[in-house]
Amino acid sequence: MKKSTTEMTRRGLMKGAAAAAAVASVSIVPSHVLGGPGKPAAPSDTFGAALIGCGGRGGGTFRDLSGKHGLNIKKLAMCDVKYKDKCDNKMFYTDFRRVLERKDIDIVAIATPPHWHALISIAAMASGKDVVCEKPMTKFIGEGRAVVNAAKRYGRIFQVGTYGRFGMATSRGTNAMTRKIMSSGLLKKTKAVYVHRGGLKVKQWSGSVDQAYAEIPANLDWDMYCGPSPLKPYQSRRVGGTHRGYWDYDSGGLGDMGQHKFDPINFLHGKDNTGPISVETHAPPAHAEVAGMWGWSKLTYADGFQLVIESGEWGEPSGMKRCHPTIEELSPADQEKLKAMPDQKPLIGFGEAVKTRQQPGGHAEAAHRTVCIMHLTNISIRVGRKLNFDPVTEQIVGDEEANRLAYQPMRAPWHL
Amino acid sequence: MAASDKLKKLVDKMPDADGANDKGKKRRRSKGTLTGPSWAEAAPVFDEILKGGSDSIVGLVSMLAPTDEGKDIKARYTLHAVLTYACTPGKDKQRACVAGAIASQLAGQSKDNQAFLMRELQLCADAKTATELGKFLCTKDLSTAAAYALTAIGKDALPQLRAALPKAKGSCRLDVVQALSVMSDAQSVEGLKKAAGDPDREVRLAAICGLANIADAGAVDVMIKASDAKDAWERIQAGDACLELAEKLTAAGKKTEANKIYTHLKQTRNTVGESHVGDIAAKALAAK
Known part of the structure; x- marks a missing residue:
């Protein structure tokens, strides 16, 4: 049966057009009109898409492509390490590499556990795909910079799966003024403090230290699940949501919820292109394998801004209070300059970004800077001391052990 | 002891x-956190x-x-x-x-x-412990953990990794090649060039990643050959490594070598699914 045009994907159209042009030697429609990988698309275009990581948030993340992001999507592949029993390498896959090799896929939605996020995102962009990747964007700091570089190199659209900043961009009142002041570049020193308390599921996503080894389920490709992380004996809580409690795959409730909570705060305070210069935490000595309890983290930026994160689940609170930046912190001349500055425009969503090839609101650099808040907090908790961080070189200063957690080796054959 | x-x-x-110390349902609910x-x-x-x-x-x-x-x-x-x-x-x-x-x-x-x-x-671990760790680089199932630790130690661990390169086999060889690659060991260029022609695809990919990291201008021909791989995944990864090398060579002022890579990618990556790489190469050539 002949396919209708609406069932064909952009790449299919491109391929067909190129073949027809080659055979008929007639003048072809320019690619910027027809669309094509990395080129602006018509609103009616259908995009071939794949979901990698089909448990948990996977279904929702994929549905968002056609729902929230308003794209015409044709689902072409589903990949999960638990598909050993139904893998046909046509629609169902266990190995994401086979998916990325396909030339009819334009967009990849990634909802695997976090230790796979960076590697699959980078490989997808190298394969010419646009990417929407679930949070947290990465497992350690070095991965984030590699994702940013890949997005730049390949000119692909990358959007992390959190959208709180989109609402923040259109909010009015104090938030709008805070955003304007903090992102203006006029404020050299501030006393502003943002205190975030609770909602981080710290106890819920703490890992287990007493799990017996078990037989690997028949449908699970355990080696592929572990991927760049150490290949360890199978324990059931290492998969299926409770993976969040293990440093090998995630970083507890902070990893699970942090990108949602801190991404709007980072945006609000104009920190999309920088990071803190110091991080101090209050927590018990950490376990080697699993995430556990912690009390608070205090991150200080070069301009004096402080982000305080309180779990509300362990120890004494930080005692810090929220303090908004005010226009009075600027000189009279700078206050006038600020007033003349335009208000924040709404951010571009993933769907529009894919069609117009513009940077989306939750782009790789911004997402990386947010996830670094979580990584630095977790590293400080894991080493039990205050860290000094250089947000330009992205190195922890004067603490080699802490840096080893910021830049972790990967299990071959996986590498950045 | x-x-x-x-x-x-x-x-x-x-x-x-x-x-x-809890019993029954309460114990089961505790999930074994610490x-x-x-x-x-x-x-x-x-x-x-x-x-x-x-x-x-x-x-x-x-x-x-x-x-x-x-x-x-x-x-x-x-x-x-x-x-x-x-x-x-x-x-x-x-x-x-x-x-x-x-x-x-x-x-x-x-x-x-x-x-x-x-x-x-x-x-x-530090340089003093690298020797002990190096003993496990040729031991199946332990070479990965040893390579992790040696990579974390950094340049002080390179002698152990270099020494293991000609001896390691199978998955151990992959671990060693990858560690040397990730650490951008310029002294291992010849070993990595050889590994770029290894029968094992993963060893080849680890090696060309290393050659790109090291940014050795003498590796251009090896990299170009690797980029012509038939295997689709290898082709994607090799193309990426070539772009990395070309970018680094350009930054180092070695435009002739960089152009050789870009020209090859422009000529060989021009069909659907690969043209984004060809476009990058074409843009880089046009900018020179």
């Missing part, structure tokens, strides 16, 4: 799994353990059960926490003592514990 009674008492001050003491409570215990020097660390290692299934929660937790504490900047002697003691215990442990201890060394 068995743990002394004093050490056992210190370890016993550390927590068990949350709810370990909540440590505050640092104010823990630090004096760790100081006392560290005062015992390497004997204490060896004693802690002896308290590990052969597998990590919750039979040694306090000892495993204490060993890691003491190690972390000893890595505090300024505690160089303690750090070296802990690393040396752990490295001395690698032989004769269960495979699980060997891997666990090497991962601990990944955090605290």
